[in-house]
Amino acid sequence: MKEMAFEYVDMKYCIPSDMERKSGIWILRTGRSIAKSHYYVGPKVSENYSLHFVLNGKVSLVYGEEEVTLSEGDAFCLFPHIRYSYWESNHHPESPLRTHSVTLNGEFAVSALNRIGLHPHKPFIRNAMKAELPGVLNQIYECVDDDTLGSEFARQKWVYHLFELLSGAPAKKGTRSNWLEQSLHYMDSHYMEGITVTDVVEHAGVHRTHLYCEFIRVHGISPSHYLMKLRMERAAALLTETDVSVTEAAFSLGYSNLHTFSRAFAKYHHTSPTAYRQQYVLVPT
Template sequence: MKEYGHEFAEYLYHTPSEYEKNGGLWVIRTGKNKAKPNYQVGPKVIECYSVHAVIKGCVAFTHGDETVYLRKGALFCLYPGLRYSYRLGEDEENLRMYWLAFQGNQAEPLLERIGFSREKPYVTERWMPEHEQAMTHIQDLVRDHAGYDEILLQSKLYQLFESLSRKAGERVFHHGTTDWLEKCIQYMDTHYMEGVTVTDVVEVAGVHRSHVYQECSNVLGLSPMQYLIRLRMKKSAELLKDRGLNITDIALSVGYPDLYSFSRAFSKYYGMSPTQYQKRSTN
C-alpha cells in the first residue's frame, strides 16, 4: 500500500470492456486501506455505487442527518449522487477497510438483496473470511490490466454479491420473504409461458398448498394462479401488437393448451376478446 495524507491505501482502477458493460454489473474501482488518526473522507458525492467493508476498527459513517458507528464485519454503501462522509470512529484500533465501486442496471437490485437501501445504506455483522477471499481475487484480476479474464471477473463479482446476500445461512431477498417463496416467484417468472400450473409451483415450494397461497397473497397481493394469469396476459397483450403472429400462435406461446381457453381467459382479464384488443392496439 502507498502512503497518503490520511491513510495507507491501494487504489485499483478498472476500465470495463464493452462486453462487461453489456452485462448488468461491472467494476469501476476497488482497493483497501489502513487509516491514519486524521482519517476523513467527504462530505462529497460519487458517480457510481461503492460498498465498503470494515475489516478492523470502527468507522463513523454519515448519510443524510444520521451518523452511525460501524465496526468489524459491517458494510456501508455509497449511492450515486447522495452526499456522504466517513471518518475514523471512536476506537483506538486502526481502521482497515476494503471497497468496491461498480455500475450497472443490476446494481441497485443486488444491493437490496444484501439489505442496503438509500434510506439505510449499511448492514452489520455481514463480512466474513469467504468475502475477503472473493474480494482479493477480484482485486488480483483488476490489478492485471493486460491479462485479466473478463468472464472470470464478472463471475467473481456476482459470486461476491451472492455470498454477501446470505446472513447466518439465510438469504435476504428483495421481497423480504423466505427462500422457498422467492424460488416460487422466480419459477413463475421464468416458466409461465410453458404452461406450468399451481401444482408445479407448490412442488417447487415444498410446503402445503394453502401456505403457498397465503404467502403469495401477502407478498404479491395475488394468489399463485392470479399471478400466473397476470404474467400470461401481459405477455399476450405484448404479442398481440405483432401482426406477424395469429391468435392461436399467441395462445400456445403463453402456456394455454388451445385458442378457446386463452380467449376466455383474455376476455375475462381485459374485458374484450384478443381479436378486439389486437385491432385496437394496431390502429
C-alpha cells in the first residue's frame, strides 16, 4: 500500500473502453484504504460518483449541512459538485478504519444510485455489506485495470452485480408502489409476443378487477383494449411501411393464425389487412 498523509492506499485505475462509455455507466477506479491517526478528508468536491464501503471502524460524514456516523457494513456515496468531509470516529491503532471504494461515471450512474436509495440528500446506506458483496468488490479490484480483450465485459458484469446486491431483496409481486406503471411497460415491451391480460395481471401481482379499474382510471382505456391498440397500430405500420405479407405480420404480432389476426384487424380498422394495405400504400408513379 502507498502511504499518504492520512492513510495507506492501494488504488487501481481503469481506462474505460468505448463500449463501456456507451453503456452509460463505467468504473474509473477502485481501491482500499487504511486510516492513519487523525484521518480526515475534505472539505472538497468530487467530479464523479464515489461509493465507499466501510469494512471496519467508524466514519463521520458531512454532506451539505448534514452529518452522519457510519459503521462497519455501511456505505456512502460522494456525489459530484457537493461539498463533503469525512473522518474516522474514535481511531484505534489495532483496528483502524478500513474502506473499499468504487468510483463510477456515466450518464446512467445517478439513476443507478437513485435506484438503490442513494441521493445527494441521503448519500448513505445502512447494512449495505451483504454476504456476497466483499467478493464482488474483490472481483472489481482484480479486473479494473485489466486491458486484455474482453475485460470490459467482466467490469460491466461486476458493476451491475454490485448494484444488484445493493438493491436488496426484490419486492414481492403486488407490493411494488409502481405496479401500474410497470404493467404499462410490460405491455409496451412484450405486446408482440402474444401476451394476454392474464399475463399482465400475473406480472402486476394484483387482482384482475383492481388492475382493470386502476388502468382505466389512469389511462382511460382497459388493459385489453390497450394491448389491442398496440398490436393494431403496429400491424398498420407493418402493412404500410414494410413488404412483409399479411401472414408474416400476423405471426410477428404473436397471433397463432391468420384468421384470428384478420378478424381482430378488421374489428379495429374496419377493413381487412389486404384492403388496408391497398388503401394506404402509395403506388409509385
